[in-house]
Amino acid sequence: MSSPRALPPDCYSNLYYIRNCKMLLLLICVVLGLLVAGGFLLLLKVIRHRTCGRKKSMSGLFWHYVALRIIGWQGFRQRQHLEVDSKNVQRIQEDILLQQLRQNQDTEYGRQFCFREITNLSTFRQCHPLTQSGHYNEYIQRIAQGEENVLISGRPPWLVISSGTLGTCAMVPGTTSTAADSFLQGTALCLSTIFIMYPEVQEMARFHRAFSLHQSDSGIPIVSSTPLPPFATKYLSNLDSLPAAALEITSEPELSYVCLLFALWDKTLRMLEATTTLHLSDTFTYLQNNWLMLTEDLDKGYLNPQLQLPDSMRQQLNFLLRPDPSRACELRTQFEQGFEGIARRVWPELQVILAMDSGYDDLAGDSLREFYCKGVSVYSALYRVAEGLIGVNLWPKKLEQHYVLCPRSVFCEFLPMDHLEEGDQQPPTICMWDVKESGLYELVISNCAGLYRYRTGDVVMVTGFYNQCPVVQVLFRRSQALSVRGERISEERFYQTLKQATQLWAGARLIDYCCAESSIQGPLCSGSDPHYEVFLELRGVRNLSEEQRYKLDQCLQEACPMYKSFRFKGSIGPVRVHLVQPQAFLQLHQYISTSGASQMFRILRRKEEVEFIQRKVIS
Incomplete structure (x- = not known):
């Protein structure tokens, strides 16, 4: 018998090439299979997420x-x-x-x-x-x-x-x-x-400020805060409960309403974000005053006709909404029970609030922690x-x-x-x-x-x-310091003293305040001696006696020896305390933001702002 003929060397190289191609193809199939399996698992997670x-x-x-x-x-x-x-x-x-x-x-x-x-x-x-x-x-x-x-x-x-x-x-x-x-x-x-400290935080609602664009004479945009870079806007918008289309709303009340509506729709939120605690506190105040209309819109699945929105914007948002009578009923039940601790009752899985809390926002931060968002961490x-x-x-x-x-x-x-x-x-x-x-x-x-x-x-x-x-x-x-005779009482010290005085007024809870030096008011000011004018929004009391009002002056004398010395000499008059109507400070914040100011301060320096809050005095 003749022996089998050996294959040419080129044939062996071709066989190795074919075998390597098969191995590479098999490896690609395995990788694709793993990707498909991973995608399928992610899809299952997504579908499960979509059920709530x-x-x-x-x-x-x-x-x-x-x-x-x-x-x-x-x-x-x-x-x-x-x-x-x-x-x-x-x-x-x-x-x-x-x-x-x-x-x-x-x-x-x-x-x-x-x-x-x-x-x-x-x-x-x-x-x-x-x-x-x-x-x-x-x-x-x-x-x-x-x-x-x-x-x-x-x-x-x-x-x-x-x-x-x-x-x-x-x-x-x-x-x-x-x-x-x-x-x-x-x-x-x-x-x-x-994300590390609260690993379950994935769903969040961002409460935005209305973006009002002004320009200089040469066309340079003038903004109230540094805008996010485009790549950051893209990423953060994907984490937000608010549709991107709503960011074009230029009216503060309408934007607050739409932010709240989409946030309330999502029961699974674990984080709320706002620029400042003051802004978030104002948002909860707005919710407290408009919850009936919000729950009605959730029930019907479209925006209330009273909202001042362009038709195209309204159509886009209505397309994204769906009627949710069960969620609306659940929310009504919670709102009817009052607003103390409302955040955790509306969003049972809420874990953290992200908002800057310093300076002027101290009281707003305290309000969130002690009332609206009781039991939820506030992270500045x-x-x-x-x-x-x-x-x-x-x-x-x-x-x-x-x-x-x-x-x-x-x-x-x-x-x-x-x-x-x-x-x-x-x-x-x-x-x-x-x-x-x-x-x-x-x-x-x-x-x-x-x-x-x-x-x-x-x-x-x-x-x-x-x-x-x-x-x-x-x-x-x-x-931000009060000084009518060179005594200089800082905003932080005045706030701590005001909190101490509020505790002496049985049943009173401080909602908001501001103050001004008497020289700012001019003819509107009562009393001849220079003094401090203080405007308060309180809950739990309808009026204060003159004796109760004087408690603030006494606390201020105890906290500030120089102020006490001037009071003893008679060169500074007693503090004048005024109560203002509900929502007066919410309206003041909106007035100041529309006037172009970048920040609200407790100590008012502009006569127009003092006159605005003076018109809200009820006692």
């Missing part, structure tokens, strides 16, 4: 899942960066400052203050004075009129309304890098912290102002709000309050690595948007350190 709460499209739920993962990942990365940066504070701060100066060294302002010649921190402090908002007015006006390369290279994409150093409205430039840093170093990090995640991100709160479950200063966001200096003399325009400052625990300081910042050694007016207390980074508590603003 607000119905979402399949694509909406998919992007919801993607947004959770991306924001969680971004926040985790930022937390890692913060861990590293907080151990090298001096180097990071000096690098940030020099980078800001290099970016703007060829602007008119940079040439004026010789930024190109500044190579270290010491030279910067010698060349550039401490500034307040008035220092930049002329530059901002020129930018608004269209001039470029004034404070920053080119022209800013927007101007942000700020409360200014002295509590009066001012405009500051905004930049896209500031917005991106604020989201990544602030919002994303804190959302990631929430960010210390952020119009001029930029200052710090982040890494402890969601703590009652007091403490913020780790972000060393890579703005360059910080500190004015020690115990060495700060009235009238001293250029007091010495210290840096982030020189502050002392328990010290009180006025915060000074320099940012990439053209503000340098800018006195924010915020007074903070250093409560500790996170590695080398100071941890601060925001106490009050220096401009």
Whole structure:
């Protein structure tokens, strides 16, 4: 027999090639099979999710899942960066400052203050004075009129309304890098912290402010807060119970109504988010006054005709709504029982509220914790102002709000309050690595948007350190102090004294308040001696006797020796206490926001605001 013929070498190589192709094809099939199986499991989870709460499209739920993962990942990365940066504070701060100066060294302002010649921190402090908002007015006006390369290279994409150093409205430039840093170093990090501390939090409702666009003479948008970068808006919108179309609503009451309607529809919400606790408190007040109409709309599945909305907007929102009589009935039952602890009764799985709670918002935060949102954590995640991100709160479950200063966001200096003399325009400052625990300081910042050694007016207390980074508590603003004879009673001290007096009024609960120096009112003011005018909204009492009203003055004398001395001499008159009608402060907040102010303050400085609240007095 003849032996079998050997195959040519090329045939062996072809066989190996075919075999490798089969193995590769098998591997691809296995991977695709795993992806399909994973997708099927995700689909099961989605379908199970769709059986409760607000119905979402399949694509909406998919992007919801993607947004959770991306924001969680971004926040985790930022937390890692913060861990590293907080151990090298001096180097990071000096690098940030020099980078800001290099970016703007060829602007008119940079040439004026010789930024190109500044190579270290010491030279910067010698060349550039401490500034307040008035220092930049002329530059901002020129930018608004269209001039470029004034404070920053080119022209800013927007101007942000700020409360200014002295509590009066001012405009500051905004930049896209500031917005991106604020989201990544602030919002994303804190959302990631929430997802770790509250792993079940996935469904959330965001209560938005109406976006009213104004423009300068040259067409630069003027906004009340720094807008989110587009990529952040996309991700956050996928986590929100509110349809994206509703964000085009420009009326504050209509937007509040639509936000509430879609939030109430979803029983499974685990987080509520608002810009400030004041805004969220106002939203709950609005709910308390409009729940009948809201539940009726949920029952019928379309928006009430009384709402002032464009027809196209109404059609889009009505298309997304569905009649839900059982949910409407359930909500009516809860609302009829009263509004104490209403948040947890309406959303049984609610775990956390995300809203800034400092300064003016202290009372609103207390109101949420003690009344509307009893039993739910209120997490003030960010210390952020119009001029930029200052710090982040890494402890969601703590009652007091403490913020780790972000060393890579703005360059910080500190004015020690115990060495700060009235009238001293250029007091010495210290840096982030020189502050002392328990010290009180006025915060000074320099940012990439053209503000340098800018006195924010915020007074903070250093409560500790996170590695080398100071941890601060925001106490009050220096401009927010009552003074008719030079006595200076801070907003925070006045609020604590008012709470003490309220406890002496049997059955009374403080809803809101504001105050003014008598000189602001002019002819409207009662009494000849300079004094404080206090406007209160109370619940539980209809009126106060003169003796009860005088309790506030007595408490103030006990808390402030200098005030007591002036009262004893007769150079300051007693506090005048006025009760205002329900919802008066909600209307005042809306009035101030429509007038272009970026923030509401307890101590009113504008005569128009005092006259507005004066018209609401009932006793």
